[in-house]
Amino acid sequence: MSTVLSAPAPLRTDDVAARAYEPRSARLRAASPAEAAAELADISTSIRRDIITTIQSAGMGHVGGDLSVTDLMVTALWGTLRMRPAQADHPQRDRFVLSKGHCAAALYSTLASCGFFPRSRLSEFMAPLSPLNGHPARLKVPGVETNSGPLGHGFPVATGCALGAKLRGETWRTIVVLGDGEMQEGSNWEAAMTAAHYELANLTAVVDRNRLQQGARTEDTKSLEPLDAKWASFGWEVRVIDGHDHRAIKEAYAPSTTGRPVAVIANTTKGKGVSFMEDRVEWHHKVPTDEQVRLALEELNR
Amino acid sequence: MTSVAEQAPTFDCRADFADELALLARTDERIVAVCNDSVGSSNLVKFREEFPTRLINVGIAEQDLVGVSAGLSNAGFIPFASAAAPFLTGRALEQIKADIAYTHRHVVLCGQSPGMAYGELGPTHHSIEDLSWMRAIPGLDIIVPADPAQTRSAVRWAARSGRPTYIRVPRFKVPAVTPDDAPFEAGRAVRLREGSDVTLIAVGTMVSRALDAAHLLAQQDISARVLNMTFVEPLDVAAVIAAAQETRAVVTAEEGLLSGGLGAAVAKVVAENDPVPVRMLGVPSFAPTGSAAFLLEHFGLTADGVAGAAREALGRV
Numbered sequence: 087m088s089t090v091l092s093a094p095a096p097l098r099t100d101d102v103a104a105r106a107y108e109p110r111s112a113r114l115r116a117a118s119p120a121e122a123a124a125e126l127a128d129i130s131t132s133i134r135r136d137i138i139t140t141i142q143s144a145g146m147g148h149v150g151g152d153l154s155v156t157d158l159m160v161t162a163l164w165g166t167l168r169m170r171p172a173q174a175d176h177p178q179r180d181r182f183v184l185s186k187g188h189c190a191a192a193l194y195s196t197l198a199s200c201g202f203f204p205r206s207r208l209s210e211f212m213a214p215l216s217p218l219n220g221h222p223a224r225l226k227v228p229g230v231e232t233n234s235g236p237l238g239h240g241f242p243v244a245t246g247c248a249l250g251a252k253l254r255g256e257t258w259r260t261i262v263v264l265g266d267g268e269m270q271e272g273s274n275w276e277a278a279m280t281a282a283h284y285e286l287a288n289l290t291a292v293v294d295r296n297r298l299q300q301g302a303r304t305e306d307t308k309s310l311e312p313l314d315a316k317w318a319s320f321g322w323e324v325r326v327i328d329g330h331d332h333r334a335i336k337e338a339y340a341p342s343t344t345g346r347p348v349a350v351i352a353n354t355t356k357g358k359g360v361s362f363m364e365d366r367v368e369w370h371h372k373v374p375t376d377e378q379v380r381l382a383l384e385e386l387n388r
Numbered sequence: 389m390t391s392v393a394e395q396a397p398t399f400d401c402r403a404d405f406a407d408e409l410a411l412l413a414r415t416d417e418r419i420v421a422v423c424n425d426s427v428g429s430s431n432l433v434k435f436r437e438e439f440p441t442r443l444i445n446v447g448i449a450e451q452d453l454v455g456v457s458a459g460l461s462n463a464g465f466i467p468f469a470s471a472a473a474p475f476l477t478g479r480a481l482e483q484i485k486a487d488i489a490y491t492h493r494h495v496v497l498c499g500q501s502p503g504m505a506y507g508e509l510g511p512t513h514h515s516i517e518d519l520s521w522m523r524a525i526p527g528l529d530i531i532v533p534a535d536p537a538q539t540r541s542a543v544r545w546a547a548r549s550g551r552p553t554y555i556r557v558p559r560f561k562v563p564a565v566t567p568d569d570a571p572f573e574a575g576r577a578v579r580l581r582e583g584s585d586v587t588l589i590a591v592g593t594m595v596s597r598a599l600d601a602a603h604l605l606a607q608q609d610i611s612a613r614v615l616n617m618t619f620v621e622p623l624d625v626a627a628v629i630a631a632a633q634e635t636r637a638v639v640t641a642e643e644g645l646l647s648g649g650l651g652a653a654v655a656k657v658v659a660e661n662d663p664v665p666v667r668m669l670g671v672p673s674f675a676p677t678g679s680a681a682f683l684l685e686h687f688g689l690t691a692d693g694v695a696g697a698a699r700e701a702l703g704r705v
Contacts, residue, residue, distance in 0.1 A: 243487055245452070249456060279447065
């Protein structure tokens with residue numbers, strides 16, 4: 087006999103979390119990168135814990151990439167961009183686009199931490215009829231600007247967002263986070279050319295350079311290097327950083343000073359924060375056992 | 389015979405598309421045109437002169453064209469994304485699915501020179517698959533205007549609908565077939581001629597030819613109803629069911645691939661409701677080279693061809 091499931095309630099703002107987010111985020115945005123770094127690192131650790139338990143409850147997920155992108159995402163959403171969890175569609179909001187949409191668990195955990203929806207709903211990740219699809223869907227999750235998952239989509243959309251702001255003379259900005267393996271998609275280089283041509287200084291593209299893709303190392307699959315020179319030759323201002331150094335990330339997210347769009351190449355470690363997952367290709371989408379979850383949380387609680 | 393196609397003046401609807409777009413853009417600052425190095429072929433030269441910052445040319449990059457349009461929609465614009473139909477729909481198919489339809493972005497995809505308009509350039513440039521591809525994507529409205537008036541109506545409608553929409557902008561010259569008082573509504577076919585024996589359902593280029601076929605059939609005492617379907621999605625299901633119930637056969641005619649196009653949509657409705665004989669006219673496979681006019685003849689997409697299919701469906705061969 088089949089079980090008839092009723093659809094869970096739509097995701098709505100977590101008012102308590104949103105109220106707590108707004109002053110804290112405003113303070114972190116205004117603080118110097120050095121001052122904000124320790125606090126952003128704490129938030130990142132809590133997000134990493136949520137990622138582990140979210141993937142454990144779903145029995146699926148892309149844990150390696152989630153952990154590599156966490157610091158980049160937390161610094162964007164908590165320490166750089168002006169998000170409005172209580173008014174997710176506010177026209178003046180800054181835009182955050184996750185182009186590497188397979189890292190939905192990291193995005194959902196971070197959006198929930200900001201109050202876009204209750205953190206308790208993370209346990210529905212990939213459950214039947216859940217709004218928390220394995221890949222982000224704009225109409226289901228507040229704070230998701232565009233659907234992503236198929237690679238090479240988020241960057242052109244983010245380019246359109248930034249172009250739109252420029253055409254309207256508005257000051258809000260757009261940050262898009264790309265996977266490094268994703269840079270093998272041609273549509274990204276189409277977007278790179280468009281953004282440079284239209285001098286979209288309000289656009290920052292961040293490459294999560296963990297050097298691993300689903301099947302192997304990027305350089306063994308289809309090499310990307312010299313990645314910084316590629317971006318520069320496409321007309322971008324390039325900033326190469328340690329993608330787990332919150333101070334460096336916040337500095338790299340500072341607006342363009344050259345009138346050109348900014349590419350941040352963030353050197354990261356896939357599986358960052360959990361020693362047995364770090365830099366190992368099999369953790370692209372392997373699910374930790376209960377014992378591995380225990381060990382991972384122990385490391386992240388230190 | 390009174391031939392609509394042969395005696396009436398004919399029009400390249402791209403001019404009407406561009407004029408109507410500019411007209412709307414004058415009063416609605418949200419409207420922008422986005423194209424892929426197709427300023428000339430999308431007839432956007434005048435639009436660019438009048439709205440230089442609102443004509444965005446992403447170069448030869450159709451996936452980017454659709455993605456950037458989704459982003460412009462996110463930023464509050466109503467983008468009309470215009471490119472040659474085969475490349476807009478084919479090259480950017482997944483962007484249309486993921487960035488526009490599933491995301492429900494109000495972006496108007498404008499397929500220029502559809503069907504076999506680029507006949508001599510061969511099957512890579514024929515846009516016969518676009519209706520099948522666009523029909524396979526949930527949540528996308530599909531409009532195939534038949535003449536200048538419908539082209540203008542399609543642009544106006546799509547600008548206001550708030551919905552992801554594909555418009556097949558005609559290039560093959562067509563006569564005016566739409567009465568002044570004809571409605572233009574989603575999911576509503578226009579009945580151009582009453583008839584009781586057979587219903588001819590056509591879109592785009594084929595509408596005037598279906599009307600001519602009805603004249604030919606009348607000479608043989610066959611009464612043919614003619615529907616201009618206009619919206620392939622949402623289809624006028626009620627009009628198709630009425631055709632099956634009130635006439636004895638249905639013929640569809642489209643300048644496009646038989647697999648998955650208008651005919652397939654109509655046949656499904658007929659089969660599930662009141663099955664009557666259906667004949668589908670269209671393109672069976674990759675087409676050879678030749679002018680669009682030649683290719684329409686080649687595939688029997690003519691008044692004679694439609695009339696012959698109607699006689700066959702009625703068992704009056």
